[in-house]
Amino acid sequence: MSTEARKPPPQIALKIRRILGGKAGWNGVAVQFAFAAILGWIGYEIVSNARANLENQHIAAGFGFLRNNAGFDVNQTLIPYTGSDTFLRVFVVGLLNTLVVSVVGIFFATVIGFVVALCRLSPNWLLSRVGEIYVEIIRNLPLLFQILFWYLAVLAALPNPRQSISLLGIVFLSNRGLVVPSPIGGSGLEPFLAVLAFGVVAALALRYHARRALFQRGQVIRIWPYVLGLLIGLPLATMLLTGLPFTFELPQLKGFNFAGGSRIIPEFVALTLALSTYTAAFIAEIVRAGILSVHKGQMEAGSSLGLSRGNTLRLIVVPQAMRVIVPPLTNQYLNLTKNSSLAVAIGYPDLVSVFAGTSLSQTGQAIEIIAMTMGIYLLISLLTSAIMSVYGWRVSRSLGA
Amino acid sequence: MSDIASSSFVRQDLLTERPAPVKTTGFVGLVRTRLFNSPTNILLTIVGALLLWFAVVPSVKFLVADAVWSGKDRTACLAENAGFVVGACWPYIQAKLPQLIYGFYPEAERWRVNLTFILAVALLVPLLVPRLPAKGLNASLFFVAFPVVAFFLLHGGGIKGFGLSWTAGLLELFDDSIIGAGQALLGLSKTSAVGPLLWVVGSFVVLLGTAIHWLILPLTWLRDQIQGAGQSVWADFAVTAVIVSLIAFGFGGGLRTGWRALASSIVAFLAIAVVIKLMGLDSGGLPVVTTNLWGGLLVTLVVSVTGIVTSLPIGIALALGRRSTIPLIRIFSIAFIEFWRGVPLITVLFFATYMLPLFLPGNFTVDGLVRALIGIALFTGAYQAENVRGGLAAIQRGQGEAAAALGLSWWKTTSLIVLPQALRHVIPNLVNSFISLFKDTSLVSIVALFDLLGSLRASFSDPKWSTPSTAFTGFAFAGIIYFLFCFGMSRYSLFVEHRLNAHRRN
Numbered sequence: 037m038s039t040e041a042r043k044p045p046p047q048i049a050l051k052i053r054r055i056l057g058g059k060a061g062w063n064g065v066a067v068q069f070a071f072a073a074i075l076g077w078i079g080y081e082i083v084s085n086a087r088a089n090l091e092n093q094h095i096a097a098g099f100g101f102l103r104n105n106a107g108f109d110v111n112q113t114l115i116p117y118t119g120s121d122t123f124l125r126v127f128v129v130g131l132l133n134t135l136v137v138s139v140v141g142i143f144f145a146t147v148i149g150f151v152v153a154l155c156r157l158s159p160n161w162l163l164s165r166v167g168e169i170y171v172e173i174i175r176n177l178p179l180l181f182q183i184l185f186w187y188l189a190v191l192a193a194l195p196n197p198r199q200s201i202s203l204l205g206i207v208f209l210s211n212r213g214l215v216v217p218s219p220i221g222g223s224g225l226e227p228f229l230a231v232l233a234f235g236v237v238a239a240l241a242l243r244y245h246a247r248r249a250l251f252q253r254g255q256v257i258r259i260w261p262y263v264l265g266l267l268i269g270l271p272l273a274t275m276l277l278t279g280l281p282f283t284f285e286l287p288q289l290k291g292f293n294f295a296g297g298s299r300i301i302p303e304f305v306a307l308t309l310a311l312s313t314y315t316a317a318f319i320a321e322i323v324r325a326g327i328l329s330v331h332k333g334q335m336e337a338g339s340s341l342g343l344s345r346g347n348t349l350r351l352i353v354v355p356q357a358m359r360v361i362v363p364p365l366t367n368q369y370l371n372l373t374k375n376s377s378l379a380v381a382i383g384y385p386d387l388v389s390v391f392a393g394t395s396l397s398q399t400g401q402a403i404e405i406i407a408m409t410m411g412i413y414l415l416i417s418l419l420t421s422a423i424m425s426v427y428g429w430r431v432s433r434s435l436g437a
Numbered sequence: 438m439s440d441i442a443s444s445s446f447v448r449q450d451l452l453t454e455r456p457a458p459v460k461t462t463g464f465v466g467l468v469r470t471r472l473f474n475s476p477t478n479i480l481l482t483i484v485g486a487l488l489l490w491f492a493v494v495p496s497v498k499f500l501v502a503d504a505v506w507s508g509k510d511r512t513a514c515l516a517e518n519a520g521f522v523v524g525a526c527w528p529y530i531q532a533k534l535p536q537l538i539y540g541f542y543p544e545a546e547r548w549r550v551n552l553t554f555i556l557a558v559a560l561l562v563p564l565l566v567p568r569l570p571a572k573g574l575n576a577s578l579f580f581v582a583f584p585v586v587a588f589f590l591l592h593g594g595g596i597k598g599f600g601l602s603w604t605a606g607l608l609e610l611f612d613d614s615i616i617g618a619g620q621a622l623l624g625l626s627k628t629s630a631v632g633p634l635l636w637v638v639g640s641f642v643v644l645l646g647t648a649i650h651w652l653i654l655p656l657t658w659l660r661d662q663i664q665g666a667g668q669s670v671w672a673d674f675a676v677t678a679v680i681v682s683l684i685a686f687g688f689g690g691g692l693r694t695g696w697r698a699l700a701s702s703i704v705a706f707l708a709i710a711v712v713i714k715l716m717g718l719d720s721g722g723l724p725v726v727t728t729n730l731w732g733g734l735l736v737t738l739v740v741s742v743t744g745i746v747t748s749l750p751i752g753i754a755l756a757l758g759r760r761s762t763i764p765l766i767r768i769f770s771i772a773f774i775e776f777w778r779g780v781p782l783i784t785v786l787f788f789a790t791y792m793l794p795l796f797l798p799g800n801f802t803v804d805g806l807v808r809a810l811i812g813i814a815l816f817t818g819a820y821q822a823e824n825v826r827g828g829l830a831a832i833q834r835g836q837g838e839a840a841a842a843l844g845l846s847w848w849k850t851t852s853l854i855v856l857p858q859a860l861r862h863v864i865p866n867l868v869n870s871f872i873s874l875f876k877d878t879s880l881v882s883i884v885a886l887f888d889l890l891g892s893l894r895a896s897f898s899d900p901k902w903s904t905p906s907t908a909f910t911g912f913a914f915a916g917i918i919y920f921l922f923c924f925g926m927s928r929y930s931l932f933v934e935h936r937l938n939a940h941r942r943n
Contacts, residue, residue: 075769080621081618158481160471160478160481162486166488166489175927176919176920176924178878178890179876180879181879181890181915185916188894188908189912193908378883381882388783392787402792406787406791409787410788414780417778
């Protein structure tokens with residue numbers, strides 16, 4: 037006669053303990069209650085104090101002020117904006133200005149950073165020292181110092197528009213900013229853009245097809261002549277058929293200032309210069325570390341397989357280095373975006389400057405405005421880190437980990 | 438054996454010497470192998486040399502060759518008076534040097550700033566040299582005693598009470614707030630839909646507040662007695678010293694092993710008494726210099742040192758919280774860290790300047806410098822937390838398990854076994870954060886504090902010294918100062934890293 041196996045004792049209490057208190061058990065539960073009580077108390081203090089203080093200063097809390105007229109001008113706007121627009125529009129204008137300076141800064145920072153990294157990795161002793169000096173000097177000076185240096189010293193020392201430094205008679209640099217030709221859309225603009233978009237999509241599809249053929253059947257398809265034709269030949273042919281897509285309006289000196297062309301304000305020039313050179317120093321170090329992190333046996337293995345030096349770099353070294361480079365590189369892009377808030381020091385109309393600066397001093401709605409500003413930066417950084425975790429997950433999956 | 442010897446060939450004369458291999462070391466070798474070994478490399482060398490030439494020559498010309506070294510005002514630095522294109526205008530720096538270092542700190546009181554600088558260097562240098570002994574004492578002097586002394590030196594003013602009155606005052610404030618919260622809940626319960634629940638919670642909170650009130654009654658009674666008597670500071674000091682020493686004696690192990698704790702407590706209090714007497718804190722202290730008069734390098738150093746000293750405990754607490762097994766504490770720590778790391782420092786400073794005063798009771802005004810310091814401490818603390826967490830993760834599980842096997846509590850395991858090892862691992866990272874903190878202090882100039890960069894910017898607008906080269910001279914000077922500090926710290930961090938990895942080198 038066999039006895040049935042006894043059921044395990046119900047462990048409800050244990051499970052509750054585990055859920056509520058983690059590994060620390062009932063002690064953990066007690067600590068959590070105390071902690072929650074303290075947090076609640078601090079929250080109560082903050083809310084009650086803020087309410088009393090706002091009542092004293094006769095400020096109505098809430099986001100209603102966003103619909104009021106701003107009443108001040110912004111000297112660089114990507115979307116139409118006048119002084120009679122609302123604070124909400126000021127917010128959007130500032131955010132767009134932040135994003136545009138970040139994107140331009142990221143582009144130049146990446147280019148300069150990779151160039152400096154190549155200098156530092158160069159077998160030439162002198163060039164690698166020059167790269168090192170650049171990195172050491174730039175990294176050891178505060179960013180705000182560099183922004184002010186470009187703005188107050190270098191750009192202020194430039195001549196006035198009448199004696200501006202011209203580049204081939206197209207681009208003019210003066211203490212009023214950078215004047216560049218502005219494109220004006222012509223009759224052939226729409227077909228040109230459509231054909232260009234088609235070319236890009238078709239080239240991507242071709243590349244996908246070629247990679248599938250290589251990985252699945254081991255068949256090497258040469259695609260670059262077709263890609264070149266799609267990306268350059270096709271738009272050129274369209275241009276011949278339908279006319280120029282756009283013409284450039286050249287800036288001309290009239291009186292004391294320029295007419296025509298578009299003017300890039302000096303604040304933007306200074307901020308972009310400082311942000312891109314500063315971040316480039318950090319990017320250079322990241323890229324250098326990433327490339328050095330690939331074991332030199334990989335390079336040797338590549339050449340023993342008969343790959344050329346360029347192919348070894350392209351197919352073996354760079355993909356492995358990118359795995360190390362991309363996460364800190366994204367971090368630097370994020371830092372650049374956050375650092376663009378230093379624009380407030382030189383009056384470039386970014387989000388912090390026009391919203392947390394001018395709008396705050398006009399409305400006095402400190403809590404709402406600063407919460408919105410912090411919130412938008414937080415959103416950007418959380419989005420970036422979410423994308424990065426997806427990237428990290430894909431990389432670890434492709435490694436078969 | 439003999440035939441092998443006879444059949445083998447034995448060379449009778451010496452071979453001619455082969456030429457020495459091409460030298461690959463030393464200066465000539467360097468030139469040959471890494472500068473001029475191929476046409477491309479020669480081209481690169483020329484490019485590098487040109488870059489260096491165009492960077493170095495104008496700088497040297499500006500800083501030294503074309504510089505003006507003496508003068509009374511701007512006229513000395515103008516090209517038409519000097520007779521050549523003027524480089525750096527050093528008399529401008531000489532004239533503005535006090536402002537760049539002390540701000541508007543009164544001239545008669547500047548010895549206090551100098552004394553603080555000297556004290557800081559005297560305490561910091563032995564802390565940084567690994568070979569010198571008594572690191573614990575030195576660290577506690579620098580991180581605990583020095584900030585307090587520096588505050589009374591720089592700011593001035595005296596004290597009206599000591600530990601006992603402060604503790605009693607703080608507890609009273611806390612108690613009042615709790616009772617206030619309970620009464621607010623009770624008031625809310627009359628109108629709310631969940632009235633009974635709020636009533637229960639409110640009554641409980643009020644009850645708690647009343648209990649605390651009775652608990653701290655002896656303390657407040659003693660405080661009132663002391664305040665009534667003359668010489669309140671010294672009476673308070675004596676009572677605090679006795680109480681703290683007894684507590685130290687008790688916790689140190691009582692009659693058995695508590696004597697050492699008792700002795701160190703008495704010595705510490707004696708030292709505090711000496712400092713109080715020396716600085717005359719009991720009788721008003723030094724004349725007060727409000728922080729809006731501070732400026733220049735003084736503010737830069739005050740902000741960075743305070744940031745360093747306060748951010749480390751915050752960082753350690755948050756890092757431990759993030760690794761805690763208690764869910765609420767872990768979630769709170771993660772949210773706190775990620776929040777501060779996700780926003781730019783300038784918005785944190787705006788938050789501290791405009792939003793923080795709204796959160797504090799109306800009668801409680803916080804100095805502008807202190808507000809910026811709070812913002813910087815929170816911001817840097819979050820970054821330090823991630824550094825410390827890296828160190829904690831590097832400690833093997835076995836360390837904690839061994840400590841648990843020996844019967845140590847969580848606190849003892851953490852403070853005696855895990856943290857010392859973890860912190861030693863991350864010293865280079867901590868120093869690197871301090872470098873970025875030092876650079877970030879320049880941001881306080883945006884919220885109307887005049888640090889080195891702010892003072893520099895303010896000095897540009899002085900018409901007495903406005904010349905074409907004023908801005909460049911000022912930036913050159915401030916740049917050299919910033920560079921020396923940051924470069925020094927980064928070299929120190931490399932040195933420590935090298936030392937820590939000594940066992941890994943081969």
